[in-house]
Amino acid sequence: MTDKLRFGQFISEKRIQHSMTKQELSRQIGISTAYLSQLESGARSNPTIEVLDRMINKLHLDEAETHKIYDLYAASNDTISPDIITYLKSNNIVTKAIRKAQENSATEKDWLDFIDQLQK
Template sequence: MTFGAFISAKRKELRLTLRETAKHLGIACGYLSDVEQSRRPAPEGDFVERISRYLDLSKTDHERLLDLAAKSRNRISADLPEYIMQKDIVRAALRVSKDVNATDEEWQAFIEQMKNRPR
């Protein structure tokens, strides 16, 4: 799924028109249409945060929206660069996993281990 298709589907689930959504976000209706049709990449800046709030996305959907926006611009999700750059170990772990071509199953096991650890 693309960034545009995702926001279009969520907007339609809430029965929001393209016009009212664009007006609320302070952008041109044609521009939002182009984004939804994937004729333009996801907008930069706080757009993802604004549309996420407007569509009242869950944490999971918000993170998916961040990922789709980043993918449309061939970048890392907006919520991750600062964390990655602050932690040497995170960069090392990513490089090792890249070098060994870590599988989805290995990553999933790591995620489960982190979620289940005592806090």
């Protein structure tokens, strides 16, 4: 299964869980029903971040589901999750930390230790 299809299937599953038709969701988020169909089928995978955020809102996605749709969006568009981009842009120190980790060849264990420290 391709990343584009996984992204579209996630949208479709959430829409169906909320008993919404394609027409209802597309109207509520300001896109055509044809475009929503293309997103769900994997034919397209690049809605604007504004459309993606309206979709998250109208589908009442919780934090874990929001992270999942952002990650699926990123994978299907060969990019970084939109929430991560926003965080990076608003926190210059994060960019410095990533560069330092890169310079020092940080391992997965290093990152897991860092995450553990953040959770304390």
